[in-house]
Amino acid sequence: MLVNNLHALGYKVSSKSGRAIIRAQLRANTKLAPMAFAKQMLEKDLHNYKTSPQNTVVVFDRGISDTLGYLISVGAQIPKYIKQVVREHLYNQTVYVAPFWPEIYELDAERKQTLEEARETYEIMR
Numbered sequence: 154m155l156v157n158n159l160h161a162l163g164y165k166v167s168s169k170s171g172r173a174i175i176r177a178q179l180r181a182n183t184k185l186a187p188m189a190f191a192k193q194m195l196e197k198d199l200h201n202y203k204t205s206p207q208n209t210v211v212v213f214d215r216g217i218s219d220t221l222g223y224l225i226s227v228g229a230q231i232p233k234y235i236k237q238v239v240r241e242h243l244y245n246q247t248v249y250v251a252p253f254w255p256e257i258y259e260l261d262a263e264r265k266q267t268l269e270e271a272r273e274t275y276e277i278m279r
Contacts, residue, residue, distance in 0.1 A: 154257055156214040165211040170197035171219070175263045187227045195220040195235060202242055217242045222278040226270075250279055 160166040174193050178184055185193065198217045205211045218239050224231045253275040258268055266274065 155251055156212055159212050165206055165209060167201040167205060167211060167213045167216070169215045170194050170201065171215060171223070172263050173197065179262060187224070187229050191220050191224050191229070191235070194223065195238060199238065199242065202244075213244065216244065219278065222274065225277050226274050 156166055156168075171190075171194050174185070174190060174197070195217065198215070198220065201213070202217055205213075220235055221231060221239050224235070253272055255268055255272070258271055260266075
């Protein structure tokens, strides 16, 4: 919602890679293991980061560090190379993280986290 409104105002926006991956899984009627999902998410987020316009504001609706947060949330061991990629690809000195907003949280075909799981994910990412 917030990101869509910023896009409508003319800001450059990078969408959620996780949703694109989940959408593809739903179409193929498959489900990736957590590490395979994390690797795909990292690959897409790195691509979005590297191809985003320079010298302008770009709003990332999730990003590279989300791979780390996702792996923490599912209790997976985090490979060293993922930690390295996150350290090497910082967005900016100042990053805005929207507060957890339960009033607008909705489950859908791509979003399966309960409200409490979403809150926990937010706390990890913050």
